[in-house]
Amino acid sequence: MRNLVKILVIVSLVVSFSSAKKVYKLKMATTWGPTLSPLFDAAVNMAKMAEEMSNGELKIRIDAANKHKAPFGVLDMVKGGQYDLGHSASYYWKGKDIATLPFTSMPFGLTAPEQYAWFYYGGGLELMQKVYARHNLYSYPGGSTGVQMGGWFRKEINSVDDLNGIKMRIPGFAGEIMAKLGVQVTNIAPGELYTALERNNIDALEWVGPSMDINMGFHKVAPYYYTGWHEPASEMHFMVNKKVFDKLPKHLQAILENSMKLAAYNMYAQNYDMNATAWKKMKEEYPSIQVKTFPKEVMDAMKKANKELREELSAKSPELKEVLDSQDEYIKKVREWTKMSDYLYIKDNI
Amino acid sequence: MRNLVKILVIVSLVVSFSSAKKVYKLKMATTWGPTLSPLFDAAVNMAKMAEEMSNGELKIRIDAANKHKAPFGVLDMVKGGQYDLGHSASYYWKGKDIATLPFTSMPFGLTAPEQYAWFYYGGGLELMQKVYARHNLYSYPGGSTGVQMGGWFRKEINSVDDLNGIKMRIPGFAGEIMAKLGVQVTNIAPGELYTALERNNIDALEWVGPSMDINMGFHKVAPYYYTGWHEPASEMHFMVNKKVFDKLPKHLQAILENSMKLAAYNMYAQNYDMNATAWKKMKEEYPSIQVKTFPKEVMDAMKKANKELREELSAKSPELKEVLDSQDEYIKKVREWTKMSDYLYIKDNI
Missing domain, CATH: 3.40.190.170 (Bacterial extracellular solute-binding protein, family 7)
Structure with missing residues (x-):
């Protein structure tokens, strides 16, 4: 009897210990x-x-x-x-x-x-x-984040020439593309961006989209808001x-x-x-903001530069190439569906 | 000692029982x-x-x-x-x-x-x-499901007149709209739909989208695939x-x-x-399928019928009205963002 009790105690303790969280x-x-x-x-x-x-x-x-x-x-x-x-x-x-x-x-x-x-x-x-x-x-x-906007510009961009020599804050891969188009790509700390744009130290900058741009105040000093292409x-x-x-x-x-x-x-x-909420607010407070798409000539030049950069990098890294190839293959298939579904639906409802 | 052991047994058993899953x-x-x-x-x-x-x-x-x-x-x-x-x-x-x-x-x-x-x-x-x-x-x-397609039609729809009198399977609220445009809305069991379309017993039908339409085979007998508006x-x-x-x-x-x-x-x-995968397959096997959008005249008539039906129902149900009002209010705000983000992005990449 005494032994049975001991065993019971041990078993119970083990069970309660092992099931403790x-x-x-x-x-x-x-x-x-x-x-x-x-x-x-x-x-x-x-x-x-x-x-x-x-x-x-x-x-x-x-x-x-x-x-x-x-x-x-x-x-x-x-x-x-x-x-x-x-x-x-x-x-x-x-x-x-x-x-x-x-x-x-x-x-x-x-x-x-x-x-x-x-x-x-x-x-x-x-x-x-x-x-x-x-x-x-x-x-x-x-x-x-969904589509990121192409950035805030003080002047309208009507040709590749208009991009040549302008100073723009646009980091990363997109910056390398812009550099190929003659843009003077600069890096400025986020806290100094508004002042740089206001004082004409830069002509344009890329940030995110309305949701995160609104608190930066760029729309107060640069009236052209270009649509996204790079992210x-x-x-x-x-x-x-x-x-x-x-x-x-x-x-x-x-x-x-x-x-x-x-x-x-x-x-x-x-x-x-x-984005929807911030854009509504921006547009109400600054009705002069103009949403612009880059002209075809500029888009084509960006696409060409993009292709060249991708090829250079892919040649050096088969690992990168594998991922890019997978995305390229997928986009060919999926974009057809996007065009006939959401795209044409919105087009018919404008 | 004996009592202490007893208490331990009871406590341990309770703990292990209560923590059991x-x-x-x-x-x-x-x-x-x-x-x-x-x-x-x-x-x-x-x-x-x-x-x-x-x-x-x-x-x-x-x-x-x-x-x-x-x-x-x-x-x-x-x-x-x-x-x-x-x-x-x-x-x-x-x-x-x-x-x-x-x-x-x-x-x-x-x-x-x-x-x-x-x-x-x-x-x-x-x-x-x-x-x-x-x-x-x-x-x-x-x-x-994302955008549902507007349906498979045997003949092209160029005007509201073309819809008048045609027999179409399109259930629910969308069917009520079509009925207002003169469509003879019929209900046919899913298993009989293909035969009905093939034998001209119906002129058109709405199902879902490529992902679920492909196995129904409608694309083999109706060449016009209309884009979505109703769902x-x-x-x-x-x-x-x-x-x-x-x-x-x-x-x-x-x-x-x-x-x-x-x-x-x-x-x-x-x-x-x-949808992307099914559409690719359909299009490869039946290159004659044509994706069509309803002409503006038809879309306007649908919108008018939709508005009337919604008003009739809302008048009877404040609960419905509250939900519809919330969606209407939201769409006004969010659609502006959709247009300047995904819509213009796709438009520039066609």
Whole structure:
């Protein structure tokens, strides 16, 4: 009897211990500061959903850029294990690995609905994992801004000549294209952009779209708002340290993965709403703003420069070429559908 | 000592019992049969995610229409408690409650990105809950087909006169609009549609879009494929019995809600991909298919009929009017953004 009691005690203790909830505390670094809506919101939204759904088994602490001081060090910090997760944009890592470039958005590339279809049903996510596996990371879409605008210009652009010699803030791959067209591409800290534009130190600049441009005030000093061509669906991304993720119980892996996916889609809807709201406000306060598309001559020159740059880079990196080829192949198929569905629907309702 | 041991046994047993996993078994009825992709897939996807994320605490059994035999009885069955969950389309319930109509899609209404923005950031979901609360249900978006095509026609439509007297299968609200334009609207069982079209018993029919039309074979007998106007973003919906949901632990409520949201977005991406793939195949096999938009005269007549019907219904139901007003208000704002973003981007890339 005494032995039976002892066994019962031990069994019960083991059972209650093993079924007690273990809390996994994870740390996430973002490239953004804590007020950069909707980008930072996507990270917060993801962490909140993961905590709620896991009943507290997952606890995710978010360090914004003002805390860790390394907005463009996020990939290295997650890779190196200082952080378990990161929220950033894939094209920031093109200097480390050019194959990461196309997972954000490519000039003249996929729109947001097309790109989500490519990621989840057209092989895009598999290619993303393949590229990031070389960095011991998993990577997932982290929220689309939708179409980014082509930028604010003080003067109208009617030809390639009009672009020649103008000073413009436009970073990254799009900046390289503009440079090929004769634009003097400059880099200016975000906090100084408004003054530079107002004082004619620059002639034009590219930022994001109405949702994020409105607080910068560019519309007060540059009346021409050019439509997008260079980032038709900029997708942020979540990174996860592979070792950390692989050690999590299966159901927490599922929660984390689905929280990232859902936070990404949510940000797309959120920014769509924010763009609509911000544009309405801008236009009401500054009715003189003119929405412009670049003339065909300029678009053709951009397309040519884009093609040349892509070919140069692809020749050096078969890994990049594989991703670009997959997107090119997909766009051929999916664009036909976009044209006969959303495009013609809107065209008939203008 | 003996007493201490006894207490330990009891405490341990209580702890291990109380922390043992409770399994919540839920039953879901769908309006679709088990092979109707991507609609049925969304229900399966939702259940799978909920089970995985809950580590088996949620078990969802899905009964397709061929099992429960009541595709249009899903709302009543979930309301009455025979089922805990349902997957269907909100506009099927317009005969019971006209205010449920606009949560699927309205003619000349919101596109999918616009509608998701309205649901989650423009007050749409709150209105949906308000309408469904009267039926003791919660309701959530359940997957968008995107733009549905205007249908297959044997002859080209160049005027309202050309529509007068033609026989067309087009159910629901869109059918009422067509009837106002002189179309003889008929109802034919899906299994007999192809033969009816082939044998000239009908002149035209509306189904969904390439993804679901391809297996019906309509493109083999009707060469004109008209673009969409009546369902620019048909959103399926999940229903949940309120009592059942309210009794679930908070984390399982979060899992269920997020699984529904994510399954909805996923279906939108899946169907976008399916449409692109199906259209490519159709067009390769039948290059003679012509994509057509209705001429302005016809579109204007449709818009007029649509307006009249909406006003008649709104006059009878303030609940419907509230939802329609919210969508109208939202579209005014969001469409400006759609035009300057995705629309002009595609236009410049044709």
